[in-house]
Amino acid sequence: MSSSSLLPLSADQIARLEQLVSELAPSQVAWLGGYLTGIGAGGAVGSAQQAAIAPAVAVPSVTILYMTQTGNAEGVANDLAAALKAHSIPVVLSDVAEFSAKKLKSVGYLALIASTYGEGEPPDTGEDFYNAVMGDRAAKMADAKFAVFGLGDSTYEFFCKLGADFDSRFEALGGTRLLDRVDCDVDYDDQAAEWVTTLSEKIAAEVAAAAPAPVSALSAIPASTQYDKKNPFPAELSERILLNGRGSHKEVYHIELSLEDSGLSHTPGDSIGVVSQNSNVVVEALQGAMGWSGTEDADGSPVSDALKLTYDITSLSPQVLEKYNAFAQSDTLTDLLQAEKRSELMDYIYGREVIDIVTEFPVSGLAPADLVGCLRKLAPRLFSVASSLKAYEEEVHLTVGAVRYCSHSRERLGVCSTFLADRVDIGDRLPTYVHANKNFRLPADPSAKMIMVGPGTGIAPFRAFLQDREADGAAGDNWLFFGDQHATTDFLYQLEWQRFLKSGLLSQMDVAFSRDQDHKIYVQHRMQEHAAQLYAWLQEGAYFYVCGDEGNMAHDVHNTLVDIVAKHGGMAVDAAEEHVKNLQRDKRYQRDVY
Ligand SMILES: Cc1cc2nc3c(=O)[nH]c(=O)nc-3n(C[C@H](O)[C@H](O)[C@H](O)COP(=O)(O)OP(=O)(O)OC[C@H]3O[C@@H](n4cnc5c(N)ncnc54)[C@H](O)[C@@H]3O)c2cc1C
């Protein structure tokens, strides 16, 4: 007698049941168990739909929060939401800017993906949430089961500080850690995918093990495009024009890429990710220093290819040095790598690359696989979209400043900017993707005024903003601040601004050429000169945008804005800071700084 004949089901019914169960996620099996129990207890067959809509016991939802400036954290959050959805687990997906920290007291499962900026600071839109969670009056989180994913860049001193801050704070507030925190560098994709899988499976297993419960509705997950970071589009370089005049100290290129047949769409405020390659000169110098011919195996590919295409051989980080020192066993490096010497270490790293380390602390006979095992993956670089699809269909324009400098007696090349400037020809195809940035957007109201501050390559998105407004016939007034070193050589896109001024699209343009006189004049000085008018525009609902250098410019412009609000709004500095913060909360003060 076969075992199946002992069951009260026919062979056909068993086969169909097995087929159904094999297609279900653990949480669905759990729900089905509850549903069948309900029928067994006298419930009506056919009420499954109703049970799903009006759950008696809800499957616990997972709150997924992200704190982002340029969208990476949001991307990881979306991936986690999709993975949980595949397990039929409901999610609440939100930017922390739109989530009250008070609600943390009632969250169960919580995943936070946080990026770090500045000197270990939150992104602009995450400041309120961060302060609320870190503050004395933060909600207790006794019911929370949390996992934190930190995004950062290990070349910064405060690597992934925000993730670490939240992780320890959630625990201190009574939460239970579901997974150890992950601190991720710029090449975060693989670790993010692993974290998403591990976390979603862990939650699904817990949910399945809990009481049977019906499945409730899921929140919408944004659809992904065909081409993205993992599958970049080979865009043809169709134009490259040096924007600076002869004698300039700057080297900024106007780049045009064709997006024909890609189906890719971008919006002013977005960036384009470009996957680049290291220069042969740098690769060969490193191979030479190591005594390699280039054909040796590194990671399944010849070391010359690996160093050119896969690994970051120019920037250093404490983690890279730590790994390298496992081979070098250098007393100097060991000393520098002590936790209390962090700022000395960062000073040492500044201006040095991998070649400096392998020559200063040589390891005889080091295998290519061991060296590349110490290195980060080569990350794509982002460039602000400098054109509107409404003006240039199936194209994207970029404004790229070539990075070249000399340090420790070596000529250095910025990887991607010089790849675009020197190492690709018109007609070549470059792997690219669109990196959306919903935190840098034109006003929804076409009649709203805009003030744009974009010195240097920071001008790029405002070219896109203005093209877009021109194409739409948007009525709002537009005021542009631009700055660079010299008017004669560095006035990027000058003719275009003149045309916009003539047509009335630009109501006003103020320029600051820092080196055209004895004393330095920057955009913030021009803002001060027009302080009363600038404040009046803000009072009339103007949006204030800043793009470009994060190091000095963005801070100076911010402080100037606070100062203008204080003086012309008759406020104390504290009140002016709060006023500016409110502009930020209302998305009327947006920054894209790098
Ligand atoms: C959202 C966003 C938008 C951006 N938009 C633009 C844009 O529109 N246009 C644009 O040009 N860039 C833009 N950038 C910056 C861009 O992504 C790259 O960072 C930049 O082009 C440099 O990349 P690279 O690969 O050429 O240089 P890298 O190889 O990354 O080298 C740059 C690094 O070199 C080091 N360095 C530079 N100068 C010196 C020096 N004098 N001494 C010692 N060390 C030094 C610094 O550590 C610096 O970070 C943007 C960045 C972001 C995040």
Ligand SMILES: Cc1cc2nc3c(=O)[nH]c(=O)nc-3n(C[C@H](O)[C@H](O)[C@H](O)COP(=O)(O)O)c2cc1C
């Ligand atoms: C201007 C600027 C400052 C940054 N400062 C830090 C920092 O202090 N520490 C860190 O770990 N990462 C820092 N980063 C790296 C970002 O955190 C990292 O690129 C992250 O992936 C961005 O995520 P997001 O797209 O979600 O904002 C900085 C990046 C930029 C552009």
